[in-house]
Amino acid sequence: MNKLLLLLILGSIATFGQQRVYQRDKFEKEILSNTLAEKQYPSATRSKDKNNEIQNLALDERKINNDFMKAAIKKNSQYISIVESKNMPIEIFFNKNGEVDYLVYGFSSFDNRVFNGKKFLFDTLNTEESKVFYEVAEDFCKKYKCQLKGVENNYSFYIGLGFGKGQKKMSKKYISTIEMAENCTNPDTVKTLMLNKLYLTNFPEVVLRFKNLEKLDLSDNYIEQVPSKIWGLKKLKFLSLSGNYVDYTNFGFKRNKHLKDLNLQYTGMSKMPKSLKRNRRLEILFVGNNPIKFTDNDFNRMKRLKALNLYNVRTSTLPKSIGKLNNLEELDLYYNNLQFLPIEVCRLANLKTLALSNNQLWNLPVEIAKMPKLQTLYAHHNRLNSLPNLPNLKFLDVGYNLFKVFPEQIYELQNLEEFDITNNQVEEVPEKLLGLKKLQKVYIRGNVFYKVNEKSKELSKLVADLEQRQVLVR
Incomplete structure (x- = not known):
């Protein structure tokens, strides 16, 4: 048959x-x-x-x-x-x-x-x-x-x-299907709609019933047109359109003071919408995984941002206006084509986490030492072979780079708790790591000193002394 x-x-x-x-x-x-x-x-x-x-x-x-x-x-x-x-x-x-x-x-x-x-x-x-x-x-x-x-x-x-559609997990805490939304008898009490992964090709108008809605997740559908009526939801704080290839020629943001968290990843964005700045209270913005061509003024009037995701936007440059994000605490630049880090990034005085991994960086600017609140730095999978002076980091990952000499600047990081320099070409055993009293985890495998001297007295002693202090060594 x-x-x-x-x-x-x-x-x-x-x-x-x-x-x-x-x-x-x-x-x-x-x-x-x-x-x-x-x-x-x-x-x-x-x-x-x-x-x-x-x-x-x-x-x-x-x-x-x-x-x-x-x-x-x-x-x-x-x-x-x-x-x-x-x-x-x-x-x-x-x-x-x-x-x-x-x-x-x-x-x-x-x-x-x-x-x-x-x-x-x-x-x-x-x-x-x-x-x-x-x-x-x-x-x-x-x-x-x-x-x-x-x-x-x-x-x-x-x-x-x-x-095939498969089965979506139900929850008693929020509405997760169109049927549940349509049958809801008390829409004014609902604060969360999780309408993701429902194979929707049109914006679900039923959403507009929920006047007190605070969180709307429409991610991983097939919606192209988003109506302006959505801005009638005056209490909406979180919106995710991630995974919908939105028609930005017909979609714009209206001026509001309620939206704080916006996810526009995988939406086919080729440039930053000018109307994005109308979200005057926006604190979290995810626009990663879009092939964005930036202009210098893209981040003007977005001073309330605390977290910015530019993961895999295929850029080799950053807008100068990024240096105006005075309240920014987290910046994700993973998987781009950056060969140098713009000085404007080093002017972000409140930045705590900086993710630079999987770029093409040959060095870091000396101005990075002037970032007083920076605690976490991801810089693995680049082309680094030296480091400038660094702020007093708690976490540093420079694995999969081109270091042949262990960077002495590491020994100055007295607050360092976790450090990764795996899969470089360092030849000398970094015995001075013992001087970092707050170290809890250290990753050093894949270097020349580990491959050649795996059973050497210097390496064995370093590992033994660190482990005696309850430091995890890998």
């Missing part, structure tokens, strides 16, 4: 155009072997940028996944009505024009690969699932186009695709 149905589906496809959707075994047998596929459609995840660095395509992967799901839901609502949630490994083959040539799902019967560290348990579809999947996948392939920046030839792209 299954084979008959598939033959009918494939027959209808052949009638109206080229078949593009294949199960892995069938594709390798009838269209392209693994070897030929890799030659004709090299993986985009191995492509390099102008600096000969492997490109970070996490945002592109997320966008393709989002676009497929949105198209699938609009094409056939049954796509998310399957009770059992499944994960499908998908490889999409794009031609040089960004059009889809093939979409291949599942693993080869001889292939035991894992995807993103997880083995996919569901690799096959039943009769009804096959019908729905083929319909939406073929339609997607005909209409979709994706031209990756810096990729000019044919390429392939792996994604892990969700299939």
Whole structure:
């Protein structure tokens, strides 16, 4: 029965155009072997940028996944009505024009690969699932186009695709479904709506019933249009639109004094909306995981900010106005292309936590020593080989850098409680670590002195003395 149905589906496809959707075994047998596929459609995840660095395509992967799901839901609502949630490994083959040539799902019967560290348990579809999947996948392939920046030839792209809705955990503490929201008899008493991961393609107007709402989570849906009516919720303090690719040309913020916490990660933002500054009491702003092109004035009139997330915004520079965020306590700059840290960041007198990891930093500015409240500094996975004088940190991570000589500035950090310098090239055993009396955890493996002198007297004594003081040594 299954084979008959598939033959009918494939027959209808052949009638109206080229078949593009294949199960892995069938594709390798009838269209392209693994070897030929890799030659004709090299993986985009191995492509390099102008600096000969492997490109970070996490945002592109997320966008393709989002676009497929949105198209699938609009094409056939049954796509998310399957009770059992499944994960499908998908490889999409794009031609040089960004059009889809093939979409291949599942693993080869001889292939035991894992995807993103997880083995996919569901690799096959039943009769009804096959019908729905083929319909939406073929339609997607005909209409979709994706031209990756810096990729000019044919390429392939792996994604892990969700299939089926699954069950969302219910809570007695808040409303978590549209049905619960519609059936609520006392909307004025409700302060929290957790309407995330509901496969919504339109903004749920039922939200506007809850006049005293303080927290609204619409994350990981497929909403593009957000109505201005939302600003009628005068007590709303927290709003998350994360994971919705919002149409910013039609969405703006109205002047308000109630919104304090805003999450706009993974929303396709290409520049900071000017209306963002109308949130006059905003304290927490997450705009990470968007390919943002900044202008110097982007953070003007946002002086109340205490936490700013710019994780993976693909920037090599920061706006000068970031130095005006006088109340900022936390700044996350993970996974960017910074080769130097702007001096403006060092003017943030109230900053307590600075995350600079996974950039391309060769050094840190000497002005960093003038940050009186800085306690936590993440700078691992950069290109550092020396340090300036530092403020009196409690936590410092400089693992996975290029240190050959242990930085003497570390020994001056008398408040240091946790320190990581793993996987560098330090040759000399850092015996003076014993002078840091507040040290609780230290990570030193992966250096030359550890690899060569693992059983040396100096290293053994250092480890023994630290452990005797109840310091964790790794």
